[in-house]
Amino acid sequence: MPHIDNDVKLDFKDVLLRPKRSTLKSRSEVDLTRSFSFRNSKQMYTGVPIIAANMDTVGTFEMAKVLCKFSLFTAVHKHYRLDQWQEFASQNPEPHFSHSIWLPAQAQALRTLSSWNRSWKLFPRNTCLDVANGYSEHFVEFVKDVRKRFPQHTIMAGNVVTGEMVEELILSGADIIKVGIGPGSVCTTRKKTGVGYPQLSAVMECADAAHGLKGHIISDGGCSCPGDVAKAFGAGADFVMLGGMLAGHSESGGELIERDGKKYKLFYGMSSEMAMKKYAGGVAEYRASEGKTVEVPFKGDVEHTIRDILGGIRSTCTYVGAAKLKELSRRTTFIRVTQQMNPIFSDEH
Amino acid sequence: MPRIDADLKLDFKDVLLRPKRSSLRSRAEVDLERTFTFRNSKQTYSGIPIIVANMDTVGTFEMAAVMSQHSMFTAVHKHYSLDDWKLFAANHPECLQHVAVSSGSGQSDLEKMSSILEAVPQVKFICLDVANGYSEHFVEFVKLVRAKFPEHTIMAGNVVTGEMVEELILSGADIIKVGVGPGSVCTTRTKTGVGYPQLSAVIECADSAHGLKGHIISDGGCTCPGDVAKAFGAGADFVMLGGMFSGHTECAGEVIERNGQKLKLFYGMSSETAMKKHAGGVAEYRASEGKTVEVPYKGDVENTILDILGGLRSTCTYVGAAKLKELSRRATFIRVTQQHNTVFS
Numbered sequence: 122m123p124h125i126d127n128d129v130k131l132d133f134k135d136v137l138l139r140p141k142r143s144t145l146k147s148r149s150e151v152d153l154t155r156s157f158s159f160r161n162s163k164q165m166y167t168g169v170p171i172i173a174a175n176m177d178t179v180g181t182f183e184m185a186k187v188l189c190k191f192s193l194f195t196a197v198h199k200h201y202r203l204d205q206w207q208e209f210a211s212q213n214p215e216p217h218f219s220h221s222i223w224l225p226a227q228a229q230a231l232r233t234l235s236s237w238n239r240s241w242k243l244f245p246r247n248t249c250l251d252v253a254n255g256y257s258e259h260f261v262e263f264v265k266d267v268r269k270r271f272p273q274h275t276i277m278a279g280n281v282v283t284g285e286m287v288e289e290l291i292l293s294g295a296d297i298i299k300v301g302i303g304p305g306s307v308c309t310t311r312k313k314t315g316v317g318y319p320q321l322s323a324v325m326e327c328a329d330a331a332h333g334l335k336g337h338i339i340s341d342g343g344c345s346c347p348g349d350v351a352k353a354f355g356a357g358a359d360f361v362m363l364g365g366m367l368a369g370h371s372e373s374g375g376e377l378i379e380r381d382g383k384k385y386k387l388f389y390g391m392s393s394e395m396a397m398k399k400y401a402g403g404v405a406e407y408r409a410s411e412g413k414t415v416e417v418p419f420k421g422d423v424e425h426t427i428r429d430i431l432g433g434i435r436s437t438c439t440y441v442g443a444a445k446l447k448e449l450s451r452r453t454t455f456i457r458v459t460q461q462m463n464p465i466f467s468d469e470h
Numbered sequence: 471m472p473r474i475d476a477d478l479k480l481d482f483k484d485v486l487l488r489p490k491r492s493s494l495r496s497r498a499e500v501d502l503e504r505t506f507t508f509r510n511s512k513q514t515y516s517g518i519p520i521i522v523a524n525m526d527t528v529g530t531f532e533m534a535a536v537m538s539q540h541s542m543f544t545a546v547h548k549h550y551s552l553d554d555w556k557l558f559a560a561n562h563p564e565c566l567q568h569v570a571v572s573s574g575s576g577q578s579d580l581e582k583m584s585s586i587l588e589a590v591p592q593v594k595f596i597c598l599d600v601a602n603g604y605s606e607h608f609v610e611f612v613k614l615v616r617a618k619f620p621e622h623t624i625m626a627g628n629v630v631t632g633e634m635v636e637e638l639i640l641s642g643a644d645i646i647k648v649g650v651g652p653g654s655v656c657t658t659r660t661k662t663g664v665g666y667p668q669l670s671a672v673i674e675c676a677d678s679a680h681g682l683k684g685h686i687i688s689d690g691g692c693t694c695p696g697d698v699a700k701a702f703g704a705g706a707d708f709v710m711l712g713g714m715f716s717g718h719t720e721c722a723g724e725v726i727e728r729n730g731q732k733l734k735l736f737y738g739m740s741s742e743t744a745m746k747k748h749a750g751g752v753a754e755y756r757a758s759e760g761k762t763v764e765v766p767y768k769g770d771v772e773n774t775i776l777d778i779l780g781g782l783r784s785t786c787t788y789v790g791a792a793k794l795k796e797l798s799r800r801a802t803f804i805r806v807t808q809q810h811n812t813v814f815s
Binding site: 319 | 491493494498673695696700703776779783787803805807810811
């Protein structure tokens with residue numbers, strides 16, 4: 122008989138952070154930079170641990186150029202060619218810059234990976250291994266294989282949502298585990314498959330498992346506002362990956378669409394029909410598309426959005442009395458709520 | 471004094487499936503076919519256990535012709551005449567193993583069904599469908615049909631609790647239809663206050679049926695491929711879909727055009743529309759227990775079928791089930807407060 126886990130699992134919308142006494146005078150005192158030493162690669166990294174998602178609309182070179190000014194990360198999408206990478210690298214040789222780039226990799230591309238090896242020397246050692254379902258044995262083997270070939274690269278791998286699989290991937294050689302199945306705004310996995318895990322609970326459980334092994338996690342997906350980013354860090358995420366919140370900017374991929382005097386940009390999931398048509402020639406017969414395509418209002422330069430997010434998190438830290446982002450999860454008490462805010466003057470749901 | 475069952479009963483929207491370790495490489499490896507041997511008819515059946523509902527909008531011969539190409543099943547609605555059936559049987563002999571003849575519990579329904587089964591002996595399935603499977607009268611009717619058709623596989627319902635599943639199986643039914651009020655065009659719950667959340671109903675009824683080597687159909691309440699996967703995960707042997715198959719080319723009724731939008735009519739079989747069409751109106755002593763909606767025209771049902779089957783295969787890879795049969799054994803449901811991110815909904 123199927124098993125029902127009767128604990129109700131929680132999403133960002135189900136909680137708020139409880140304010141706590143604080144000795145901070147101003148939010149400008151808050152330090153959002155973190156330094157990590159990764160378990161398997163032994164590399165060090167310092168930066169603000171927010172990552173632009175490896176989606177072809179968000180994880181662009183243009184985005185990387187702006188984000189690195191703020192010490193944010195970009196997981197560059199996997200659809201750039203080698204010569205595009207070389208050109209980008211030659212134009213942006215600063216060492217701090219290369220630290221904030223995550224190279225893409227993918228199961229099917231393993232052979233290409235080794236041929237890229239030389240060009241990788243241009244960059245330090247970050248690899249993002251991303252598949253929809255991190256639970257397959259095949260993926261575990263792939264992570265082991267990549268770890269063997271690239272012993273000093275920091276490997277991000279995912280996606281998973283439960284502690285035992287976080288542990289398995291870390292023990293197989295991954296440094297940072299991407300956590301999240303189905304929470305994204307353009308992800309339809311939950312509707313198409315019924316599979317998923319509420320993001321706040323997933324982050325809390327996975328962070329606990331990872332930190333026990335000195336590994337790290339990324340909360341990937343489900344953030345709709347700076348408050349959600351703060352909740353993800355509060356729940357124990359070492360990094361937070363954003364797609365939808367960074368979509369629709371000048372630096373995002375795709376053309377600007379104008380209609381009825383309004384400007385839009387296209388944003389879509391990487392398993393949507395749109396993406397599969399673009400990169401795989403269509404949706405294969407045996408599978409359903411698991412993403413949607415939306416037009417998001419054009420928001421201008423991403424710099425404003427970044428300031429808004431960072432300002433929000435600094436404010437969170439002062440509310441709970443965390444002088445550093447690192448302290449946020451230790452200072453976090455979540456309370457369960459039934460609504461996030463007063464909806465009277467809201468045009469959103 | 472009334473009793474309150476304090477256990478919270480769950481719907482599809484209250485849960486998600488937890489992913490589990492899997493040795494599958496690709497969703498193309500997943501086998502969605504199942505083979506059943508039925509308890510009372512002793513018949514064996516193989517196919518993808520998704521059934522088009524016996525509603526006059528979706529349970530059509532046109533639908534059956536497409537479904538059978540995918541080894542999927544159609545419970546053909548009861549309003550076709552004997553001649554319609556003879557014509558269909560002559561034109562589509564390959565479909566007949568994947569269809570059922572439907573009947574209510576009235577005398578005229580029974581007579582028509584008997585004449586169809588006599589004229590088209592290749593059809594081996596009977597779908598006995600009443601709104602309330604709890605009546606003594608219906609139990610007697612199931613026994614009567616079993617006696618008359620000892621080798622036909624009988625689907626009977628609808629019920630939502632284990633003891634009634636057992637009663638109907640012991641009375642001769644093979645497959646019990648489970649669901650009271652979950653359908654998108656069903657208003658039984660608002661008209662009567664009676665009902666049972668579908669996920670819990672399926673879990674409890676599957677347990678009862680499987681104990682007797684019987685089977686169940688989860689009937690109603692699926693709004694997306696994920697819900698179909700949850701129904702199988704909960705233990706349903708078959709899943710019956712109405713609304714998800716509505717609005718297609720193969721559905722009955724004309725395409726309506728309004729403001730440049732194409733629509734098709736879809737309604738419950740106890741709605742005023744259905745009662746006017748088939749019974750000359752709503753009888754004085756009863757309320758309609760269904761509604762009528764215009765659904766956007768979705769084109770050929772083929773695309774919807776591929777979307778549902780692709781979703782199911784993906785579910786199976788997420789939980790590590792190489793076959794649909796293993797899905798319920800690999801299912802752990804977690805309770806949730808929302809299904810998905812609604813930012814762009």
